[in-house]
Amino acid sequence: MSETKRDKRLKQLSELLVGREKLHLKDAADSLSVSEMTIRRDLSDSNPFISLIGGYIINKQVNTAEREYVINEQTINNVNEKIKIGSHAASLIAENQTVFFDNGTTIVHIIQAINDKVSFTGVCFSLNVFLALKSKTNCKAVLCGGGYDPRFNNFYPLGVNSEIDNIRFDLVFLSAAGVDIEHGITCYSFHELPYKMRAIKQGKNVILAADHSKFGKVKSAFVCKLSDIHQVISDTELPVEYKAYF
Structure with missing residues (x-):
């Protein structure tokens, strides 16, 4: 044959x-x-x-x-929701903006949905996110350095200083493993906190991008209070109490 x-x-x-x-x-x-x-x-x-x-x-x-x-x-669930969230979030990125991208699959969907004609600077600490940014024709990708953690595919700073200290962000796209009204935004790894916290502090507009499965969950590493977030992008299955809160 x-x-x-x-x-x-x-x-x-x-x-x-x-x-x-x-x-x-x-x-x-x-x-x-x-x-x-x-x-x-x-x-x-x-x-x-x-x-x-x-x-x-x-x-x-x-x-x-x-x-x-x-x-x-x-291969986790809610892929369609993540794609829709990604499409809406990507539409917020304007020409020549500097954007921080957190880690996670929802963030990758945001990057994949960005119009290839838009020129922007994308800053990240995740290898998967960096590879997604690298595929965008008009993106200047910045990968924050440090020790590589193969468990989460991220790079973490070895000292007190990082490339992120010298950057101010027009947009910060934040992911979450848990979102709770009382306990705020949480994630799995304490090593991620320095990047996330610095980006929140240095961002003009901090946007949480998370599907409904993350709400009502609390993980071990505290990122920030919900009041530190300027905007939330989720799907239509968001629990009623969170719709009312926001």
């Missing part, structure tokens, strides 16, 4: 992933000179070597903590 065009593309994708754990869908489509939808169709059936998780093509042959993190994060 002769090799089909799909077979050739799958072989090319495998070659692109040699020595890599993942590849952004857009970058793969550009490399193969096809549409993103074509690659999505190619990977719609089970493949023992590569798979499509969210906006990334994953190399299944590399078993690392980073790969596990991407799979766990990208």
Whole structure:
């Protein structure tokens, strides 16, 4: 049986992933000179070597903590809600603004929805978020340095100072693992707090982007009070008490 065009593309994708754990869908489509939808169709059936998780093509042959993190994060529920949140949030970004992007899958959806014609500076501390920013044609991406944590795919500062100290943000897109009226915004990792807190302090407009599943939850690391947030973008399933509060 002769090799089909799909077979050739799958072989090319495998070659692109040699020595890599993942590849952004857009970058793969550009490399193969096809549409993103074509690659999505190619990977719609089970493949023992590569798979499509969210906006990334994953190399299944590399078993690392980073790969596990991407799979766990990208296969969670409420994807449609996150896409809608991302689309609305992305529309708030104006030409030549400097924007802080927190970590998390909702943040990645925001970046993917940004109009490619918009020029902006994107600042982050998450490798996944950086890769999403890197795929935007007119984005000047800034990845805050430090020690790399493969459990969460983030970089954390080694000392008291960070690149973020010298930046003022037009917009701050904040994610959350928990949002509670009494206990405020919380996350899983204490290591994330320096970046999040500095960005909130240095942002003109701080926007919480979180789907309804995060509300009413409290995690261990306290980020800020709800009153520190200027705007909230969520989906229609937001609990009634939070609609009333905001």
